[in-house]
Amino acid sequence: MIKNVIVGQSGGPTAAINASLCGVYQAAVECGANKVYGMLNGIQGFLEGRYIDLSEHIKDSLDAELLKRTPASFLGSCRYKLPDLEGNEDTYKKIFSMLDEMEIGAFVYIGGNDSMDTIDKLSKYAISIDSPIRFMGCPKTVDNDLALTDHTPGYGSAAKYIAVTMKELIRDSFTIDFKQGMCTIVEIMGRDAGWLTGAAALSEDDDCYGPDLIYLPEIPFDIHMFRDKVGKLLKEKRSVVVAVSEGIHTADGTYVCQLGGGSDFVDAFGHKQLTGTATYLAGYIAGEFGCKTRAIEFSILQRAGSHVASITDIMEAMEAGAASIRAAFDGETAKMVVFERYSQEPYINVTALKDVSKIANEARTVPREWVNEDGDYVTEEFIQYAKPLIQGELTTIYAGGLPRHLAVPEGLRER
Amino acid sequence: MIKNVIVGQSGGPTAAINASLCGVYQAAVECGANKVYGMLNGIQGFLEGRYIDLSEHIKDSLDAELLKRTPASFLGSCRYKLPDLEGNEDTYKKIFSMLDEMEIGAFVYIGGNDSMDTIDKLSKYAISIDSPIRFMGCPKTVDNDLALTDHTPGYGSAAKYIAVTMKELIRDSFTIDFKQGMCTIVEIMGRDAGWLTGAAALSEDDDCYGPDLIYLPEIPFDIHMFRDKVGKLLKEKRSVVVAVSEGIHTADGTYVCQLGGGSDFVDAFGHKQLTGTATYLAGYIAGEFGCKTRAIEFSILQRAGSHVASITDIMEAMEAGAASIRAAFDGETAKMVVFERYSQEPYINVTALKDVSKIANEARTVPREWVNEDGDYVTEEFIQYAKPLIQGELTTIYAGGLPRHLAVPEGLRER
Numbered sequence: 001m002i003k004n005v006i007v008g009q010s011g012g013p014t015a016a017i018n019a020s021l022c023g024v025y026q027a028a029v030e031c032g033a034n035k036v037y038g039m040l041n042g043i044q045g046f047l048e049g050r051y052i053d054l055s056e057h058i059k060d061s062l063d064a065e066l067l068k069r070t071p072a073s074f075l076g077s078c079r080y081k082l083p084d085l086e087g088n089e090d091t092y093k094k095i096f097s098m099l100d101e102m103e104i105g106a107f108v109y110i111g112g113n114d115s116m117d118t119i120d121k122l123s124k125y126a127i128s129i130d131s132p133i134r135f136m137g138c139p140k141t142v143d144n145d146l147a148l149t150d151h152t153p154g155y156g157s158a159a160k161y162i163a164v165t166m167k168e169l170i171r172d173s174f175t176i177d178f179k180q181g182m183c184t185i186v187e188i189m190g191r192d193a194g195w196l197t198g199a200a201a202l203s204e205d206d207d208c209y210g211p212d213l214i215y216l217p218e219i220p221f222d223i224h225m226f227r228d229k230v231g232k233l234l235k236e237k238r239s240v241v242v243a244v245s246e247g248i249h250t251a252d253g254t255y256v257c258q259l260g261g262g263s264d265f266v267d268a269f270g271h272k273q274l275t276g277t278a279t280y281l282a283g284y285i286a287g288e289f290g291c292k293t294r295a296i297e298f299s300i301l302q303r304a305g306s307h308v309a310s311i312t313d314i315m316e317a318m319e320a321g322a323a324s325i326r327a328a329f330d331g332e333t334a335k336m337v338v339f340e341r342y343s344q345e346p347y348i349n350v351t352a353l354k355d356v357s358k359i360a361n362e363a364r365t366v367p368r369e370w371v372n373e374d375g376d377y378v379t380e381e382f383i384q385y386a387k388p389l390i391q392g393e394l395t396t397i398y399a400g401g402l403p404r405h406l407a408v409p410e411g412l413r414e415r
Numbered sequence: 416m417i418k419n420v421i422v423g424q425s426g427g428p429t430a431a432i433n434a435s436l437c438g439v440y441q442a443a444v445e446c447g448a449n450k451v452y453g454m455l456n457g458i459q460g461f462l463e464g465r466y467i468d469l470s471e472h473i474k475d476s477l478d479a480e481l482l483k484r485t486p487a488s489f490l491g492s493c494r495y496k497l498p499d500l501e502g503n504e505d506t507y508k509k510i511f512s513m514l515d516e517m518e519i520g521a522f523v524y525i526g527g528n529d530s531m532d533t534i535d536k537l538s539k540y541a542i543s544i545d546s547p548i549r550f551m552g553c554p555k556t557v558d559n560d561l562a563l564t565d566h567t568p569g570y571g572s573a574a575k576y577i578a579v580t581m582k583e584l585i586r587d588s589f590t591i592d593f594k595q596g597m598c599t600i601v602e603i604m605g606r607d608a609g610w611l612t613g614a615a616a617l618s619e620d621d622d623c624y625g626p627d628l629i630y631l632p633e634i635p636f637d638i639h640m641f642r643d644k645v646g647k648l649l650k651e652k653r654s655v656v657v658a659v660s661e662g663i664h665t666a667d668g669t670y671v672c673q674l675g676g677g678s679d680f681v682d683a684f685g686h687k688q689l690t691g692t693a694t695y696l697a698g699y700i701a702g703e704f705g706c707k708t709r710a711i712e713f714s715i716l717q718r719a720g721s722h723v724a725s726i727t728d729i730m731e732a733m734e735a736g737a738a739s740i741r742a743a744f745d746g747e748t749a750k751m752v753v754f755e756r757y758s759q760e761p762y763i764n765v766t767a768l769k770d771v772s773k774i775a776n777e778a779r780t781v782p783r784e785w786v787n788e789d790g791d792y793v794t795e796e797f798i799q800y801a802k803p804l805i806q807g808e809l810t811t812i813y814a815g816g817l818p819r820h821l822a823v824p825e826g827l828r829e830r
Contacts, residue, residue: 012590013587013590041591041592044592045592070586071583071586071587072583072586072587072589072590073590076589076590076591076592077590077591078591078592079591160816160817163816163817164722164817164818165716165720167817167818167820168486168487168716168719168720168721168722168818169715169716169719171485171486171487171719171820171823172428172486172487172715172718172719173715174487174491174827174828175427175428175487175488175491175492176456176491176492176493176494177456177459177460177491177493202816202817203817205814205815205817206822207819207820207821207822207823208820209823209828235830236829236830237828237829237830238827238828238829238830239828294714294715296712296714296715296716297711297712299709299711300584300587300588300709300711301580301583301584301711301716303587304583304584304586304587305580305583306583307579307583307723308722310816387815387816390816390817391815391816392816393811393813393816396808398808399620400620400802400806401575401578401617401725401802401805401806401807401808402575402578402579402582402617402618402620402805403579403582403583404622405582405586405622405623406622407621407622408586408622408624412589412653413589413624413652413653413654414651414652414653415650415651415652415653
């Protein structure tokens with residue numbers, strides 16, 4: 001019997017992560033949960049005793065609608081890696097004694113690879129101590145790189161932001177007719193997986209040329225081939241637009257941003273922070289061809305752009321949140337909700353459950369055959385895969401000229 | 416008697432410049448113009464004989480609606496400065512012989528300061544040769560720095576993009592609780608005028624903290640005062656967000672981006688190209704405080720973001736275009752349409768005409784009293800001035816998940 005529920009958000013936010021939170025909350029209430037708590041700043045904040053009662057924030061259906069439209073993680077997030085059990089049993093004991101005290105029966109963590117590692121560890125510990133608490137993972141990542149799922153909530157909205165913005169900047173890029181031409185390099189998120197960068201191709205239509213070249217991190221980057229391609233295009237067109245993943249690297253594994261002396265900052269999970277790829281390549285092309293260049297980084301705008309969220313993504317994110325709760329109430333634990341695409345046309349997508357241990361720390365990359373032979377554009381298969389995920393718009397709720405969001409819980413920004 | 420009309424777009428584009436084009440076209444047709452031509456790439460393209468018949472592109476009311484929502488300059492643009500008459504009479508003779516051959520009675524140029532210089536020169540030459548052709552300026556600039564007008568079409572939509580995006584990124588900025596805190600520096604367009612950067616303050620509301628500090632180019636930038644302010648804020652808050660104009664400079668006139676070795680590229684009008692201010696300041700703050708930093712440039716996204724256009728701006732831009740045509744048909748020449756704000760609450764804004772010679776090459780900056788004493792935030796007066804300009808949304812026309820735009824005329828991108 002599950003009495004209370006607790007939910008947390010972890011890792012980088014997406015435009016859909018709060019839709020999943022909304023799905024978790026509403027399903028938990030429907031399933032008869034007494035209290036639904038939200039950890040502030042994930043398991044890290046929970047260990048400091050920081051959590052809220054969600055019913056005090058989601059008081060009516062307008063609050064729920066605002067939450068679905070609120071960018072970033074409503075509960076705050078963390079990049080805290082739970083230590084291995086061996087030698088750190090105290091941390092686990094502390095967490096479980098807190099959960100028991102709060103009479104928690106189900107623990108849902110909305111996150112990506114690293115967050116599923118947390119669910120994996122907590123669920124294994126629960127089994128080892130015969131705890132009845134159920135641990136469920138709800139997927140989230142703009143990167144779309146979680147294993148065993150067709151796609152991930154958050155990807156569709158980020159892909160839509162990228163396609164919308166590419167369309168606008170491509171149109172802007174050939175406004176002025178520069179003598180030596182113009183080359184725009186757009187840097188898109190994706191350390192190891194090119195799903196987001198490939199979404200730049202979705203901008204192509206009757207009213208938009210689309211980008212000229214697309215480089216994903218799955219394929220070694222050859223800077224001389226790149227130079228020759230851009231040089232050829234500059235002879236044909238006044239403006240050349242190139243989309244690159246932040247994680248593109250040469251055959252020997254050197255990140256392109258490192259060629260330009262980019263930062264070597266490493267986060268808590270050992271991931272390099274990559275930035276400066278577009279700036280480096282724009283400088284390189286300017287030097288080679290003397291043309292005007294522009295480097296544009298979508299930066300966090302691509303994951304925070306909830307005002308252009310895909311309604312397909314938002315509805316699926318809510319459903320993933322609800323499915324994780326229903327599974328916990330059905331007695332499941334140590335599972336993550338995944339998506340299975342039954343049909344491409346019409347697009348039919350359903351939820352299923354997979355063992356979280358098979359997902360944690362695995363990454364799903366763009367298949368080689370979804371990239372053209374030269375490795376500088378995605379194929380029609382990629383476009384057919386991604387297109388359904390950006391369909392439909394969640395009507396933005398505007399107030400005073402700006403999108404309205406759910407008010408920030410106390411304690412997230414102040415020290 | 417005006418038979419045919421020609422219209423051009425010049426300078427950097429805005430999200431509203433095509434709404435003005437639409438206003439020019441529709442008013443010209445209403446006034447009985449036979450043909451309405453559009454120069455491709457402004458006066459520079461016209462000198463190469465490149466122009467189109469607009470009726471072949473705006474065929475019905477859907478085309479007109481799409482044009483109003485199309486980012487960048489539909490006709491292409493240029494940064495071509497017409498040479499002084501003395502010693503260059505051939506250029507003027509060529510332009511007027513082409514205009515006469517096309518039976519042009521009215522010439523409208525949609526642009527900013529530099530474009531009004533073109534109207535000024537052409538209208539003076541017309542008077543000197545007793546040409547009946549009327550030359551009218553229609554204002555446009557995201558920078559909002561044109562003289563003698565309350566504000567400029569294009570500013571409201573860019574300000575709205577900035578406020579919407581600031582709101583989303585501020586929410587994202589305190590997602591993760593970094594030990595040493597987090598400082599985000601956002602670089603916004605504005606070489607000499609801080610109108611756009613000040614619009615970052617519009618993001619503040621019940622559901623958003625707004626930026627912590629705002630630095631405009633009108634006020635000399637003191638990097639040590641900046642450091643002390645950020646240091647103090649980092650002790651109070653997990654996340655500090657700073658908006659800076661690309662054109663901020665120290666008391667001796669050195670641009671902050673030059674402190675970091677930024678580019679020294681100078682355009683045809685002698686304007687320095689400024690970029691890298693945010694990157695320099697983010698590196699400086701990281702070095703001083705050891706906190707996580709992020710540099711974000713809105714780049715051209717802020718002027719191309721037509722999917723979040725302000726309907727107030729779009730309607731005013733159309734009206735400015737229409738007013739320029741009606742004035743030409745009324746016998747006016749050498750004038751630019753300006754806005755006069757009759758009332759703040761309710762907001763009432765009307766068009767008027769001013770001598771273009773009084774506008775050309777003048778810049779209107781943010782008054783000192785609209786910035787606080789420390790020079791690091793705008794005042795309530797600034798906010799009350801800017802707020803009406805971002806009100807209301809132009810419904811985006813979506814097709815297949817993306818905003819639909821009017822198809823690109825041939826010859827703008829191909830060489």
